[in-house]
Amino acid sequence: MSAQSANPDMLPDVLRSALHGAEAQVNSLVLGKAREVRLAFTALLSDGHLLIEDLPGLGKTTLAHALAATLGLGFQRVQFTSDLLPSDIVGVSVYDAQSGSFGFHPGPVFAHVLLADEINRAPPRTQSALLEAMAEHQVTVDGITHALPRPFFVIATQNPVDLAGTYPLPDSQLDRFLLRLHLGYPDAEAERALLAGADRRDLIARVPPVLGADEVLRLRESVLSVHASDALVRYVQALLEHSRHHAGVRVGLSPRAGIALLRAARAHALLLGRGHVLPDDIQALFGAVAAHRLVVDADAGDGATRAGAILHAVAVD
Numbered sequence: 067m068s069a070q071s072a073n074p075d076m077l078p079d080v081l082r083s084a085l086h087g088a089e090a091q092v093n094s095l096v097l098g099k100a101r102e103v104r105l106a107f108t109a110l111l112s113d114g115h116l117l118i119e120d121l122p123g124l125g126k127t128t129l130a131h132a133l134a135a136t137l138g139l140g141f142q143r144v145q146f147t148s149d150l151l152p153s154d155i156v157g158v159s160v161y162d163a164q165s166g167s168f169g170f171h172p173g174p175v176f177a178h179v180l181l182a183d184e185i186n187r188a189p190p191r192t193q194s195a196l197l198e199a200m201a202e203h204q205v206t207v208d209g210i211t212h213a214l215p216r217p218f219f220v221i222a223t224q225n226p227v228d229l230a231g232t233y234p235l236p237d238s239q240l241d242r243f244l245l246r247l248h249l250g251y252p253d254a255e256a257e258r259a260l261l262a263g264a265d266r267r268d269l270i271a272r273v274p275p276v277l278g279a280d281e282v283l284r285l286r287e288s289v290l291s292v293h294a295s296d297a298l299v300r301y302v303q304a305l306l307e308h309s310r311h312h313a314g315v316r317v318g319l320s321p322r323a324g325i326a327l328l329r330a331a332r333a334h335a336l337l338l339g340r341g342h343v344l345p346d347d348i349q350a351l352f353g354a355v356a357a358h359r360l361v362v363d364a365d366a367g368d369g370a371t372r373a374g375a376i377l378h379a380v381a382v383d
Contacts, residue, residue, distance in 0.1 A: 077285075077288055077336075081281060081285070084276055084277055085277070085285060085337070087276050088277050089104065089337070091132075091136050095266060095270055095273065096125055096128055096129045096132055097252060098257075099129070099249060103129070104334070104337060105351070105354055106245075107333075107337055108245065109244050110217075110219055110282065110333075111285050111286055112286075112329045112330045112333040113289075113329070114245065114326065114329070114330065115200050115220040115221070115244055116219075116221045116222070116244070116245055116246075116247070117240075117245070117247075117358065118221065118249065119223070119224050119225075119226065119246060119247075120248050124250065124252075127183060127223055128266045131181070134179045134181065135271075135273050136275065136276050137219075137275065137276075137282065138276065138277055139177075139277075139279055140177045140178040140179065141177055141179045141181070142175070142177035142180050142181070143181040144181070145183050146183060146186070146188035147187055147188060148189065150188045151192060152195035153173065153207075155175050155195045155196065156172075156205040156207060157170060157172040157173035157176070157207060157212075158171055158207065159208045168208070170207060175196070175214065177215065177218075178217055178218060178219065178279060179219050179221065180218075181221050181222075182196065182220060182221070183223050184223055184224060185224050185235065186225065186232045186234065186235055187232055188233070190233060193233070193235055193236065193239055194236060194239060196220065196239065197242060199218070199220070200220055200242040200243075201242055203216070203218050216279070220243075237361070240358050241322065241323075244326050244329070244330060244355065245330060246354060246358040288336060289332045289333045291341070292332035292336055292340070292341055292342065293341060293342040293343065294331070294332065294343045295343075297383050298331075298344075298345065298348070301348060301383060302324050302328055304380050305319070305324075305327075305376060306319045306324045308376055308379055309356065309372075312372060312379070313366070314363045314365075315361070315362055315363075315366070315372055316363060317360070317361035319359055323355065323356065327351060330355055331343045331351055334347045334350060334351055352373060352376075352377050353374060356376070357369035357370040357372075360373060
């Protein structure tokens with residue numbers, strides 16, 4: 067049976083329509099950023115987490131709010147500041163004198179969607195409080211483990227690290243973000259529409275939810291069935307291998323990065339209505355998956371530049 071005919075259990079028409087409607091609704095709120103919106107949905111369907119990095123005022127928080135409202139999931143927002151403590155995120159055990167025991171008071175991380183706004187304005191210790199939650203979908207407080215809701219999706223925004231009052235994210239936490247994307251300035255047409263239109267916050271407050279928890283979980287299950295051929299896996303492995311020897315790269319991509327790339331490519335294919343992954347999916351996602359994971363020399367540009375060079379250097383079989 068060919069890869070083309072070995073489709074996953076195809077989505078019911080209602081679910082497929084809801085997914086397309088959700089993407090269209092977010093695009094109606096975040097104007098002129100169709101590629102970035104698709105990447106955000108890719109992270110969601112891949113059971114990963116999303117890091118949005120850019121200058122203030124370019125729509126990072128708007129995208130996060132639009133996604134949360136459209137998903138129809140339990141939502142919490144944490145504004146990261148220099149005095150934020152780990153317990154402000156995960157929760158704390160409080161002594162109850164009446165019962166004579168400690169009771170756990172959950173923090174805002176106990177939500178389907180957590181917006182970690184300006185995550186790099188908090189010190190590294192607080193940033194790392196999210197690490198277990200993102201990696202294991204659970205938190206441990208006073209030796210007791212508490213499971214997080216399913217699905218659990220972190221959308222973090224951060225400002226460029228050269229802005230005042232920011233801290234670089236630890237490499238271990240960067241690796242927990244499946245995708246990193248940049249929004250950039252809108253094009254002229256989108257900017258005119260933003261200037262002339264209603265406030266985005268008012269629009270987001272009025273939009274109906276298009277998906278829910280059960281639908282997101284079903285979509286994630288369908289992603290697992292999207293076919294990746296042996297040749298496609300070899301292409302991904304070649305990209306990983308080349309990254310470890312590429313000029314200007316001190317630390318290349320790990321096997322976990324390759325697993326993340328394949329998982330994201332399956333979700334990207336599903337969004338495009340396919341039951342199999344193409345090299346085009348890998349190429350569309352490679353920069354967003356790889357750039358924040360590469361450690362590059364100071365004189366070699368940034369991770370995005372090196373990721374683009376790696377992609378260009380590796381041929382498709």
